[in-house]
Amino acid sequence: MQADAAQTLSYRGRFAPSPTGPLHQGSLLAAVASYLDAKAHKGKWLVRIEDIDPLREIPHAASAILKSLDAHGLHWDESVVYQSQRQVLYQDVLATLAACGSTYTCACSRSELEVSAGRHQRTCGIHGASQQSPPFAVRFRVPHQTGKFEDCIQGAVPYTLHSGTDDFVLQRKEGFYAYQLAVTADDREQGITHVIRGLDLLHSTPLQRLIFQSLHHNPPEYGHFLLLTDAKGRKLSKQTHARPVDDQQPMKTLYHVLLALGIQRQEIDQASTIQELLEAGIQGWNRENIAAKTNLVEADYWHAEGKA
Numbered sequence: 401m402q403a404d405a406a407q408t409l410s411y412r413g414r415f416a417p418s419p420t421g422p423l424h425q426g427s428l429l430a431a432v433a434s435y436l437d438a439k440a441h442k443g444k445w446l447v448r449i450e451d452i453d454p455l456r457e458i459p460h461a462a463s464a465i466l467k468s469l470d471a472h473g474l475h476w477d478e479s480v481v482y483q484s485q486r487q488v489l490y491q492d493v494l495a496t497l498a499a500c501g502s503t504y505t506c507a508c509s510r511s512e513l514e515v516s517a518g519r520h521q522r523t524c525g526i527h528g529a530s531q532q533s534p535p536f537a538v539r540f541r542v543p544h545q546t547g548k549f550e551d552c553i554q555g556a557v558p559y560t561l562h563s564g565t566d567d568f569v570l571q572r573k574e575g576f577y578a579y580q581l582a583v584t585a586d587d588r589e590q591g592i593t594h595v596i597r598g599l600d601l602l603h604s605t606p607l608q609r610l611i612f613q614s615l616h617h618n619p620p621e622y623g624h625f626l627l628l629t630d631a632k633g634r635k636l637s638k639q640t641h642a643r644p645v646d647d648q649q650p651m652k653t654l655y656h657v658l659l660a661l662g663i664q665r666q667e668i669d670q671a672s673t674i675q676e677l678l679e680a681g682i683q684g685w686n687r688e689n690i691a692a693k694t695n696l697v698e699a700d701y702w703h704a705e706g707k708a
């Protein structure tokens with residue numbers, strides 16, 4: 401694979417929230433983890449708003465997220481990128497993938513695929529039918545593949561991909577570009593060298609690496625950390641009613657996030673400003689510490705008394 405100029409330059413990391421709600425402790429942790437990893441490697445930290453799915457977005461969530469990042473001292477190094485403004489890029493990348501035979505059009509409905517255990521109808525583009533009548537989705541042609549990739553936090557991650565049933569959507573029937581296409585197009589275009597994100601996205605990594613491979617471009621390094629859970633062991637998310645972070649108490653929240661990321665209490669206890677806290681976090685950052693954590697959050701972790 402050809403090395404791109406951007407990839408031979410220094411570290412470029414990113415935090416890429418979807419504006420489906422305000423920042424909660426779980427998504428703040430993702431922001432801080434990617435920030436600390438970037439800064440500990442003397443890299444740049446970018447923010448990209450993944451507002452590509454209008455059906456899931458909440459009005460003003462993007463500006464609320466940016467405000468919270470700012471309140472917690474997490475300042476991005478380049479202008480914020482909005483996926484909603486990058487349709488031309490996605491169209492180009494999709495055309496490139498189509499030209500190299502990596503895609504096909506698919507008019508199968510979700511319910512048809514469910515009934516047939518993911519197998520496509522005979523008329524679908526997967527079987528070589530030249531053109532479907534709209535509406536159709538555009539899918540990536542996944543090869544049968546067993547492999548592994550090196551995760552910079554988890555170590556070697558094995559995976560198996562199934563041709564046909566794992567063929568993921570790049571452009572939805574309604575015309576929207578899908579997450580896998582947009583995120584890969586952006587990571588490539590922005591010269592991202594490291595993607596540090598939660599384990600809930602681990603299954604996407606082999607798929608995103610496949611897209612990079614089709615584009616003849618080296619993928620970034622990926623590192624996935626354990627997610628914050630609530631008392632019932634559920635991932636903190638809007639669905640589990642995670643509370644928004646309190647922008648009025650950034651020290652307290654950051655202190656707990658740093659502890660959850662494996663920074664030692666004695667390393668951050670002396671910090672009296674947000675900048676000192678983040679600086680101490682950068683000094684204490686160690687990927688192995690997060691990998692070793694099995695449970696990032698105790699039952700009432702976020703209610704525990706911390707730094708005021």
Ligand code: GLU
Nearest residue numbers: 416417418450583597601
């Ligand atoms: N936008 C995705 C999310 O909020 C994250 C994408 C990524 O980090 O690759 O879950």
